Amino acid sequence: MIVTVDWPNLIGFLGMACIIFAYAYMTARKDPDPYIQHGVNLAGAALLTVSLYYHPNLPSLVLEGFWAAIAIWGLIKTARTKSAARRQNSA
Numbered sequence: 001m002i003v004t005v006d007w008p009n010l011i012g013f014l015g016m017a018c019i020i021f022a023y024a025y026m027t028a029r030k031d032p033d034p035y036i037q038h039g040v041n042l043a044g045a046a047l048l049t050v051s052l053y054y055h056p057n058l059p060s061l062v063l064e065g066f067w068a069a070i071a072i073w074g075l076i077k078t079a080r081t082k083s084a085a086r087r088q089n090s091a
Contacts, residue, residue: 008051009055011047011051012052015043015045015049015051018041018044019041019044019045019067022036022037022038022041022044034074035078038074038075041074042072044067046068049061
């Protein structure tokens with residue numbers, strides 16, 4: 001297998017690093033910040049999607065779609081939870 005080092009592959013490696021970092025962060029921290037966890041996962045999925053646009057692989061593209069959707073869901077859930085907690089604390 002020959003891998004060319006072009007900018008789509010570099011973007012893909014950066015996305016991969018984001019996802020690995022988010023997983024390691026979640027595992028290493030006792031109480032990880034969900035904004036960091038889901039935000040970095042979303043960034044990683046977006047970067048990998050850019051790479052997959054130039055070097056298509058349909059199963060990986062579908063996986064990144066789900067990865068991004070779950071990250072967005074996590075960000076929305078976190079925002080709603082924190083908003084409800086602020087309202088409860090101010091009441």
